[in-house]
Amino acid sequence: MQNSRLQNIQNEILKYFQGEKFNPEFLDAVALDELAIYKSLTISAFEEYLENIFPCTYLLIQDRTPEIIQDYLERHLSVSAVYYESARAFPEFIKSDFFQDKYDPPNFIYELALVEWTEIELRNSSQKKLQQLKLNYPITKIRLLMKECPEEIDELKTADVDKEPEVLEIRQGN
Amino acid sequence: MKTQKLEFGNSAMFEKNKLRNYGLGLGLRAAIQKETLNYIKAETEESCIQWLEIIAENYIYKPQAQLEILKEFMDKGRPIIPHSVNLSIGTAYKSSSRENYDRRLLDGLKDLFKLIQPPWFSDHISCTRINGFYLQELIPVPFIKESVNTIVDNIKFLEDEFQLPFLIENPSYYSTLIKPEMSEAEFLNEILDKADCGLLLDINNVYVNAVNHNYNAMEFLDSLDLSRTVQVHIAGHLEDYQAHLSKRHLKILDTHGEVIKEEVFALFKYLLKKTEVKAVLLERDSNFPEFGDIISELLHIKELMKEFSLTVSN
Numbered sequence: 001m002q003n004s005r006l007q008n009i010q011n012e013i014l015k016y017f018q019g020e021k022f023n024p025e026f027l028d029a030v031a032l033d034e035l036a037i038y039k040s041l042t043i044s045a046f047e048e049y050l051e052n053i054f055p056c057t058y059l060l061i062q063d064r065t066p067e068i069i070q071d072y073l074e075r076h077l078s079v080s081a082v083y084y085e086s087a088r089a090f091p092e093f094i095k096s097d098f099f100q101d102k103y104d105p106p107n108f109i110y111e112l113a114l115v116e117w118t119e120i121e122l123r124n125s126s127q128k129k130l131q132q133l134k135l136n137y138p139i140t141k142i143r144l145l146m147k148e149c150p151e152e153i154d155e156l157k158t159a160d161v162d163k164e165p166e167v168l169e170i171r172q173g174n
Numbered sequence: 175m176k177t178q179k180l181e182f183g184n185s186a187m188f189e190k191n192k193l194r195n196y197g198l199g200l201g202l203r204a205a206i207q208k209e210t211l212n213y214i215k216a217e218t219e220e221s222c223i224q225w226l227e228i229i230a231e232n233y234i235y236k237p238q239a240q241l242e243i244l245k246e247f248m249d250k251g252r253p254i255i256p257h258s259v260n261l262s263i264g265t266a267y268k269s270s271s272r273e274n275y276d277r278r279l280l281d282g283l284k285d286l287f288k289l290i291q292p293p294w295f296s297d298h299i300s301c302t303r304i305n306g307f308y309l310q311e312l313i314p315v316p317f318i319k320e321s322v323n324t325i326v327d328n329i330k331f332l333e334d335e336f337q338l339p340f341l342i343e344n345p346s347y348y349s350t351l352i353k354p355e356m357s358e359a360e361f362l363n364e365i366l367d368k369a370d371c372g373l374l375l376d377i378n379n380v381y382v383n384a385v386n387h388n389y390n391a392m393e394f395l396d397s398l399d400l401s402r403t404v405q406v407h408i409a410g411h412l413e414d415y416q417a418h419l420s421k422r423h424l425k426i427l428d429t430h431g432e433v434i435k436e437e438v439f440a441l442f443k444y445l446l447k448k449t450e451v452k453a454v455l456l457e458r459d460s461n462f463p464e465f466g467d468i469i470s471e472l473l474h475i476k477e478l479m480k481e482f483s484l485t486v487s488n
Binding site for chain 1 (some may be wrong): 184224231232234235236237240266268276278282301303305306307308309310311313315316318320321324329348349350351352353444
């Protein structure tokens, strides 16, 4: 069965969001510029979200976030209507050769993102499990603490595994 | 396939005169959740938060503990009314809506609705899901006949599924995608008529669209079938956005992150003169001020509503 006009339009919009070349004959020429507004709104909304869910990882990548988020969303559009789940593939994306080659992040960034995501998953699956962990510094608290000590961010960026205890100490000092 | 009927849904039939008046409400957002609850616990009977709206998708597939706060509001006599962002009523499917809808979303919403027992549910006229992927933005739907038929089919499916009246919200839009076959008001009126559903009129969106697309907001309201207006959204927006939107000379971004402008209040009053509404909501989604400033804005809206004798009647 052939696609209808509306289906063609929407398929082209999806291609645009996934960073693919699309057939301009289905949309007005000006619509491409206008769709860019929506794409940039998606990216800025996701950035705010990333900062909340991956507060430590975010600090390490924030200089390049619009580009990183665009790369992520083009490759991992969510199939879930639940917004927080749209970040589920982010740790895997960070681990991917594409991300590692393009952004050359600190070695520990994947594990850091994975830990941050795991806490979110726990929070949203069972409050009890999270309580059993007895975390003094849940992600939400760490985010606030790190906002209070921005001067430590540069140190964190260059931190290697050996320096990790120092970073933890800084967080606990608040 | 026979539809599984829900316990809470009495009827999907839209009968505005059977809906009660909910008065003034506030959008419940994580950033102001605790302050909102504390305010309601402390306040006297002169309430300016008579009900709360939640973004429904934020409250599905959550552990029970995170839904307790909704029960606390309900225990304080504050109804919770859901507003959706991902029902994507503008999506064109290859086969029937029933087969293609996101079953996990629908089941999650059913669980939520069982808890909050809403009088209606709503979503924007937009397309947020294409071929199973969520775009996380309210992508506009072109003003063409095919869109009308698509949206009407989707609304009828959703109303049948939930056995609740559905309201469409007029979205702000930054593109018409293709040359329209009809005006925005004709488009909305045709959907309202064919789907026989209610209208959630976002008065700020009317203003934003009027400025961005260069039409008169009051004339737009005059041409709309306002008799179907059940709920109103009122919010602030970001002006001076030319730098980002300059290619199309768009001027305003609909952010829900600023104070409400006088021009929007004027439109709100114009609307209340023209039709009765059942619920008014202040939407504040970002750039949160002190909670006291939100209350001041609510009190101002309440004063305006009083001028039109719009209060709560149980």
